[in-house]
Amino acid sequence: xxxxxxxxxxxxxxLNANQFAIGVTGQNIANVNTQGYSRKSVQFAEGAPNSIGRxxxxxxxxxxxxxxxxxxxIESRIQAETGISGRLTARRDALAPVQIALQGTETSxxxxxxxxxxxxFRDLEANPNSLPLRSIAVQKGAQLSSAFQTTHGQVEDIRTxxxxxxxxxxxxxxxLTETIADLNVRIRSAENSGGDANGLRDKRxxxxxxxxxxTGSHSFENADGTITLTIGEGRTLVAGETAFQLGATxxxxxxxxxxxxxxxPAQFDSGSFKGLQEAxxxxxxxxxxxxxxxxxxxxxxxALHTGGTDLDGNAGVEFFDTSLPVTAENISVNGALTADxxxxxxxxxxxxxxxxxxxxxxxxxxxxxxxxxxxxxxSFSSIYGSIVSEAGEQIRLAESGLQTQGVxxxxxxxxxxxxxxxxxxxxxxxxLQYQKAYEAAxxxxxxxxxxxxxxxxxxx
Amino acid sequence: MAFxxxxxxxxRNFLSNAGTQQFRVSSLQEQIVSGKRINRAxxxxxxxxxxxxxxxxxxxxxxxxRNADTASRKLTAADDTLSGxxxxxxxIRTLFAQGISDTTTDEARGFIxxxxxxxxxxxxxxxxxxxxxxxIFGGTRQDxxxxxxSGTLSATPATFQFVQIEPGADALAVGVTADTIFTDATxxxxxxxxxxxxxxxxxxxxxxxxxxxxxAIDRVDVYTDLATVAHSFVGVNSEITDIVKDRLVDTNISxxxxxxxxxxxxxxxxxxxxxxAQQSLEAIYQLAATSRRSLIDFLG
Numbered sequence: 228x229x230x231x232x233x234x235x236x237x238x239x240x241x242l243n244a245n246q247f248a249i250g251v252t253g254q255n256i257a258n259v260n261t262q263g264y265s266r267k268s269v270q271f272a273e274g275a276p277n278s279i280g281r282x283x284x285x286x287x288x289x290x291x292x293x294x295x296x297x298x299x300x301i302e303s304r305i306q307a308e309t310g311i312s313g314r315l316t317a318r319r320d321a322l323a324p325v326q327i328a329l330q331g332t333e334t335s336x337x338x339x340x341x342x343x344x345x346x347x348f349r350d351l352e353a354n355p356n357s358l359p360l361r362s363i364a365v366q367k368g369a370q371l372s373s374a375f376q377t378t379h380g381q382v383e384d385i386r387t388x389x390x391x392x393x394x395x396x397x398x399x400x401x402x403l404t405e406t407i408a409d410l411n412v413r414i415r416s417a418e419n420s421g422g423d424a425n426g427l428r429d430k431r432x433x434x435x436x437x438x439x440x441x442t443g444s445h446s447f448e449n450a451d452g453t454i455t456l457t458i459g460e461g462r463t464l465v466a467g468e469t470a471f472q473l474g475a476t477x478x479x480x481x482x483x484x485x486x487x488x489x490x491x492p493a494q495f496d497s498g499s500f501k502g503l504q505e506a507x508x509x510x511x512x513x514x515x516x517x518x519x520x521x522x523x524x525x526x527x528x529x530a531l532h533t534g535g536t537d538l539d540g541n542a543g544v545e546f547f548d549t550s551l552p553v554t555a556e557n558i559s560v561n562g563a564l565t566a567d568x569x570x571x572x573x574x575x576x577x578x579x580x581x582x583x584x585x586x587x588x589x590x591x592x593x594x595x596x597x598x599x600x601x602x603x604x605x606s607f608s609s610i611y612g613s614i615v616s617e618a619g620e621q622i623r624l625a626e627s628g629l630q631t632q633g634v635x636x637x638x639x640x641x642x643x644x645x646x647x648x649x650x651x652x653x654x655x656x657x658x659l660q661y662q663k664a665y666e667a668a669x670x671x672x673x674x675x676x677x678x679x680x681x682x683x684x685x686x687x
Numbered sequence: 688m689a690f691x692x693x694x695x696x697x698x699r700n701f702l703s704n705a706g707t708q709q710f711r712v713s714s715l716q717e718q719i720v721s722g723k724r725i726n727r728a729x730x731x732x733x734x735x736x737x738x739x740x741x742x743x744x745x746x747x748x749x750x751x752x753r754n755a756d757t758a759s760r761k762l763t764a765a766d767d768t769l770s771g772x773x774x775x776x777x778x779i780r781t782l783f784a785q786g787i788s789d790t791t792t793d794e795a796r797g798f799i800x801x802x803x804x805x806x807x808x809x810x811x812x813x814x815x816x817x818x819x820x821x822x823i824f825g826g827t828r829q830d831x832x833x834x835x836x837s838g839t840l841s842a843t844p845a846t847f848q849f850v851q852i853e854p855g856a857d858a859l860a861v862g863v864t865a866d867t868i869f870t871d872a873t874x875x876x877x878x879x880x881x882x883x884x885x886x887x888x889x890x891x892x893x894x895x896x897x898x899x900x901x902x903a904i905d906r907v908d909v910y911t912d913l914a915t916v917a918h919s920f921v922g923v924n925s926e927i928t929d930i931v932k933d934r935l936v937d938t939n940i941s942x943x944x945x946x947x948x949x950x951x952x953x954x955x956x957x958x959x960x961x962x963x964a965q966q967s968l969e970a971i972y973q974l975a976a977t978s979r980r981s982l983i984d985f986l987g
Contacts, residue, residue: 259694266693326728330735338739342746349750353757353850353861356821356829540830587851587858594747594854608743616736619728626729637703641696648693655982 234675240287241668248661255649263433265295265647295425301643308636309436310443310497315632317502319625321389326618328381340374343367345593352586355573362568368560375521379555386510390483393503396441397473403438404470411453412468418452443497459496462488516614519600521555527592535574535585543572701975708968715961718952725950734949745942747854752935755852755928761861762925764818769918772813775806780907786887787900800887807880814865826864833865838877853931859924863917879906
C-alpha cells in the first residue's frame with residue numbers, strides 16, 4: 228500500500244522533473260542564436276530516501292537546480308581582448324582619413340604645390356628679368372600657402388572629430404554602467420532569495436563586454452553576486468549599485484576632452500578611449516610637423532629673398548608674411564608682392580661664394596638637405612615624404628594589429644562557445660532522453676494505477 | 688573529453704573566413720582598376736616615401752630641362768650673332784689694309800671711311816641685339832642697352848648671367864657681356880672706329896694719320912681675339928648644354944621606371960591572384976551552403 232502511494236509520488240515527481248527538463252532544453256534550443264547566451268542544464272538529484280524498517284525507499288527525483296555553463300576565466304580573457312580590440316579599432320578608424328588629407332591628390336596637394344613653387348623660381352633663374360614669371364612665382368606662392376592651409380585644416384578637423392567621439396563614448400559608457408549597476412542589484416536580490424539569475428547574468432556579461440571595448444575595464448565578481456568594474460590603474464567604474472559617472476574636462480591648450488571618473492582624471496590603458504587618445508597625440512604631432520615645415524619654408528625662402536635684389540634693383544623684401552609666427556594655418560605671401568610682383572627677387576648677380584643666383588638658390592631649397600623640422604632632418608620634400616609615410620605606417624600597424632587581434636578574439640570567443648554555446652545535436656539527444664523518461668514515467672504510473680485498481684477491486 | 692562544437696562555431700568560422708577572402712578580393716580588384724599597387728600610404732609606407740622623393744626629383748629634372756632649353760636658346764643666339772660679328776671684323780681689317788696702303792687715293796679713303804662708319808653702326812646694333820626682350824650681350828644688365836647710341840658703354844656694371852641646368856651642378860654662363868667683346872682695358876671698338884674713320888678722311892697730318900691707321904689695325908686684331916674667345920666660350924657652353932639635355936632625358940626616363948617599379952600593379956600577378964581568391968571565396972560559399980544538418984533533422 229505505502230508502496231503504491233509512494234509510487235504515485237515517485238511517478239509524479241518523475242513526470243514533473245522530465246517535463247521541466249524538456250522546458251529547459253526548449254529554452255536552449257530557442258536561444259541557440261542568442262548572443263552571449265550560456266546553455267543551461269538541469270541537475271537532477273535522487274530524492275531523499277524514507278526509511279521503512281530495514282529498507283530505504285527512494286522518493287523519486289528532485290531538481291537540484293539549473294546550471295548555466297560559463298567559465299569566468301575565459302570571460303575575463305574575452306573582456307581583456309575586447310578592450311585591446313577596441314583600442315586598435317578606434318585608432319585605425321580615427322587615423323585612416325589622415326593619410327588621405329596629408330597626401331592630397333597628384334595634381335593638388337602639398338607635394339605638387341611645393342615642387343611647383345620652387346619650380347617657378349627655377350624658371351625665374353633662367354629669365355631673371357621677366358615680370359610675368361614673377362607674377363607666376365607670386366601665384367605659386369599663394370597656391371603653396373593654400374595647400375598648407377587646406378591640409379592643416381583637414382587634419383585639424385579630423386582631430387576635432389576624434390575628440391567628439393571621445394565625448395560620445397563618455398555618454399555611451401555612462402548609460403551602460405547605469406544598466407550594469409541596476410543588473411547588479413537585481414542579480415543580488417534574486418540570488419539571495421534563492422532564485423537563479425542566469426538570464427540576467429548573461430545580459431550583464433554582454434554589457435560588461437561593451438564597456439570593456441570602450442574603456443578596457445576588468446571585472447571582479449563579489450560574493451554577493453555583484454561585479455565591480457575597474458579600469459587600468461585600479462579606478463573603480465562600477466561597484467555594486469553605484470556607477471561612477473564619466474565626465475570630460477577641457478584640457479589646454481586645445482580644449483580636448485580629458486576623461487574623468489567621478490570628477491577625477493582617469494588614465495586608460497586599453498579600450499577605445501586609449502586608442503582615441505593615441506590618435507589625438509599622433510594627429511597633433513602631424514599638425515606640429517606641418518607647422519614646422521611651413522615655418523621652415525617661409526624662413527629659408529625669406530632669408531634668401533631678402534638677401535637679393537628685385538626687378539628695380541631694390542633690396543628684396545620678405546616673400547612670406549611673418550607678421551605672425553608662421554604656421555601651416557596662416558602662411559601667406561607678403562601682401563606687397565601680391566600687389567606688385569616687381570618686388571620678387573631673382574637677383575641675377577651670382578653670390579660671391581656660390582655659383583648660383585638667388586633665384587637658383589631658392590629653387591635649390593626644395594632638395595637642400597639642411598632643413599630640420601622637429602626630429603626630422605632632410606629637404607622639404609623628404610620631410611614631407613616622411614610625414615606622409617609615418618602616417619601610413621601608423622595606420623598599417625593599427626590594421627595589422629587589428630587583424631591579429633581579430634584572430635585572438637575569435638579564438639577566445641570560440642573557447643567560450645565551446646563551453647557555453649548551444650549544440651543542437653546535444654539538445655536533440657536531451658530531448659529524446661527526457662521524452663523517453665517522461666513516457667517511461669507515465670507508463671510506470673499506469674502500472675501503479677492498474678495495481679492499485681487490482682487491490683481496490685479485491686476489496687469489493 | 689571530446690571538444691564540444693556548438694552550432695555558433697561553424698557560423699562564426701564562415702563569417703570570418705568569408706570576410707577575409709572578400710577583403711582580399713576587393714583589394715586586388717582595387718589594384719587592377721587603379722593600376723597601382725599603392726593606393727594609400729598605409730598600403731606601403733616605405734614605398735610611398737620613396738615615390739614622393741622620386742616624383743620630386745623627377746619634377747626637378749623637368750624644370751632643369753626647361754632651363755637647359757632656355758640656355759640653349761640664348762647660347763645659340765649669342766653664337767650666331769658672334770659669327771656675324773667676326774665676319775664684320777674681317778671686312779674691317781680688309782678695309783683698313785686698303786686704307787693704309789699708299790696706293791689708295793684720298794678719295795678712295797673717303798669712301799672707306801664711310802663704309803667704316805656704316806660698319807660701326809652695324810656693330811652697335813650687333814652689340815645691342817635683343818632676343819625675347821633681353822639684350823643677349825647685356826648679361827645681368829638688362830635695364831639699359833649695353834651701349835648707348837653714341838657708342839658709350841652703359842654705366843651699370845654687368846656680369847655674366849648664370850643658370851643652373853642640372854641638379855647639384857654649378858650654374859652655367861648663358862652668354863657673354865658686351866664689355867668682354869667690344870671693349871678692353873684701354874678703349875672700346877666704337878671709339879677706335881671713329882678715330883680710324885677720322886684718320887682715313889685725313890686730319891691734315893699724314894704721318895699721324897698713318898700711325899693712327901696702324902693702331903687701328905692692331906686694335907682690330909685685339910677685338911678679333913676677344914671675339915674668338917667669346918665665340919668659343921659660348922660654343923663650349925652650348926655643347927655642354929646639349930650633352931646635359933640628353934642626360935636629363937635619360938634621367939627622367941630612369942625616374943619614371945623606378946616610380947613604376949614601386950607603384951604600379953603587376954597585372955599578370957594581380958589577375959592571377961584575383962582569380963585564386965575568387966575561387967577560394969566560392970569554395971567557402973559552397974561549403975557553407977551544404978547546410979550542416981543536426982540530429983533534429985533526423986528525429987521523426
